Amino acid sequence: DAEITQSPRHKITETGRQVTLACHQTWNHNNMFWYRQDLGHGLRLIHYSYGVQDTNKGEVSDGYSVSRSNTEDLPLTLESAASSQTSVYFCASSEGSGQGLSPLHFGNGTRLTVT
Amino acid sequence: GNSVTQMEGPVTLSEEAFLTINCTYTATGYPSLFWYVQYPGEGLQLLLKATKADDKGSNKGFEATYRKETTSFHLEKGSVQVSDSAVYFCALRAAYSGAGSYQLTFGKGTKLSVIP
Numbered sequence: 048d049a050e051i052t053q054s055p056r057h058k059i060t061e062t063g064r065q066v067t068l069a070c071h072q073t074w075n076h077n078n079m080f081w082y083r084q085d086l087g088h089g090l091r092l093i094h095y096s097y098g099v100q101d102t103n104k105g106e107v108s109d110g111y112s113v114s115r116s117n118t119e120d121l122p123l124t125l126e127s128a129a130s131s132q133t134s135v136y137f138c139a140s141s142e143g144s145g146q147g148l149s150p151l152h153f154g155n156g157t158r159l160t161v162t
Numbered sequence: 163g164n165s166v167t168q169m170e171g172p173v174t175l176s177e178e179a180f181l182t183i184n185c186t187y188t189a190t191g192y193p194s195l196f197w198y199v200q201y202p203g204e205g206l207q208l209l210l211k212a213t214k215a216d217d218k219g220s221n222k223g224f225e226a227t228y229r230k231e232t233t234s235f236h237l238e239k240g241s242v243q244v245s246d247s248a249v250y251f252c253a254l255r256a257a258y259s260g261a262g263s264y265q266l267t268f269g270k271g272t273k274l275s276v277i278p
Contacts, residue, residue, distance in 0.1 A: 097264065150208040155203070
């Protein structure tokens with residue numbers, strides 16, 4: 048079965064370190080998204096991509112970057128981790144465009160703690 | 163911009179009680195509306211959706227009707243079970259096409275606990 052896999056599931060890092068969270072999907076979806084989930088804020092969009100070599104900033108993109116070198120992967124990098132980036136991170140994907148757009152499929156999340 | 167407002171939780175109900183979780187939205191045109199559910203330790207799963215006014219989405223006994231006149235998409239279930247305990251998110255996707263229109267805008271989530 049197709050799926051979307053995030054790794055690691057849990058990560059503890061120190062302030063100032065670079066961290067990369069992996070997202071791999073086997074749906075062959077062209078659209079991929081990164082969200083962060085925080086109590087009292089729900090899910091907020093960090094970055095998104097509509098295809099290979101395409102990346103776009105979301106609502107809370109400062110301090111994060113992504114790259115899309117193939118269809119399956121959209122890694123999220125925290126260039127210099129800050130305590131404010133302690134959160135649960137979700138990757139999601141969808142296919143199609145316009146009226147043919149499919150719902151989002153989510154990974155199980157990565158819980159990141161920055162100490 | 164687009165926004166989604168959900169009722170504050172947590173909500174605690176007894177098994178077989180009636181559930182309503184309110185959701186209202188702000189958006190231009192006719193967005194698509196969704197309810198997602200998140201079980202502990204898992205990602206979000208699509209529960210139901212509606213893409214035009216007066217559409218009713220339904221799944222697993224849950225229902226929600228797209229009300230354009232009140233900009234609402236309230237989630238209901240006639241008889242909840244312990245297994246329905248989860249966090250529920252209302253979300254919208256903008257009606258316009260082009261860059262930036264494929265992502266979802268989420269509400270803050272409502273935690274539901276159902277006790278036997």
